[in-house]
Amino acid sequence: xxxxxxxxxxxxxxxxxxxxxxxxxxxxxxxxxxxxxxxxxxxxxxxxxxxxxxxxxxxxxxxxxxxxxxxxxxxxxxxxxxxxxxxxxxxxxxxxxxxxxxxxxxxxxxxxxxx
Amino acid sequence: xxxxxxxxxxxxxxxxxxxxxxxxxxxxxxxxxxxxxxxxxxxxxxxxxxxxxxxxxxxxxxxxxxxxxxxxxxxxxxxxxxxxxxxxxxxxxxxxxxxxxxxxxxxxxxx
Numbered sequence: 549x550x551x552x553x554x555x556x557x558x559x560x561x562x563x564x565x566x567x568x569x570x571x572x573x574x575x576x577x578x579x580x581x582x583x584x585x586x587x588x589x590x591x592x593x594x595x596x597x598x599x600x601x602x603x604x605x606x607x608x609x610x611x612x613x614x615x616x617x618x619x620x621x622x623x624x625x626x627x628x629x630x631x632x633x634x635x636x637x638x639x640x641x642x643x644x645x646x647x648x649x650x651x652x653x654x655x656x657x658x659x660x661x662x663x
Numbered sequence: 664x665x666x667x668x669x670x671x672x673x674x675x676x677x678x679x680x681x682x683x684x685x686x687x688x689x690x691x692x693x694x695x696x697x698x699x700x701x702x703x704x705x706x707x708x709x710x711x712x713x714x715x716x717x718x719x720x721x722x723x724x725x726x727x728x729x730x731x732x733x734x735x736x737x738x739x740x741x742x743x744x745x746x747x748x749x750x751x752x753x754x755x756x757x758x759x760x761x762x763x764x765x766x767x768x769x770x771x772x773x774x
Contacts, residue, residue: 552706580760582761583764584686589672589767589769590766590767591753591764591765591766591767592707592753592762592764594761594762594763597743597760597761602767640708641706643707645760650757650760651709651712652693652762654699654706654707654708655706656705657706
């Protein structure tokens with residue numbers, strides 16, 4: 549089956565620093581990747597959608613300058629949280645979709661804690 | 664925009680009991696619906712999906728869901744749960760290429 553990995557699985561950083569999270573599709577080409585944020589006991593909220601080689605499309609209310617997304621290849625998308633603050637602490641999940649279907653395959657998530 | 668609501672926040676039941684989780688969506692047009700499961704410490708996995716055709720959809724691990732258009736509902740069912748069904752369950756609706764998720768239901772199965 550389609551496998552999506554994320555790295556790191558958890559990260560702790562100091563306020564004001566930047567953190568990069570990687571999302572990889574391991575056995576298929578992901579033309580579209582999605583980034584979600586999940587707060588404790590809450591649902592997944594879509595942050596942005598990225599297509600390989602194009603600029604990401606951000607959801608309303610998501611700061612594009614704070615959450616930089618790059619989808620440089622068909623197997624890799626990165627999310628960089630710039631100048632992180634404690635309120636950015638959350639669980640970030642990516643998913644990937646190929647051309648063949650609407651189905652999204654989810655990564656295991658990255659727990660970000662900003663101190 | 665599509666919105667999805669799940670009625671139960673936390674369900675606790677015993678092994679062999681039957682499970683039904685409610686899900687309602689808001690959009691009245693063509694809709695594609697999903698149920699995902701997230702086991703503790705694991706990533707989201709697709710349980711089943713509805714795109715068209717038979718409104719009773721069979722999924723993995725003995726789960727099924729029924730699409731009732733008149734009620735805007737897509738409830739998940741399992742006749743007899745096991746301890747290993749303890750997980751978080753999310754209903755989701757696809758609008759264009761985006762998934763909108765419900766808040767999730769935590770299911771705890773007691774042995």
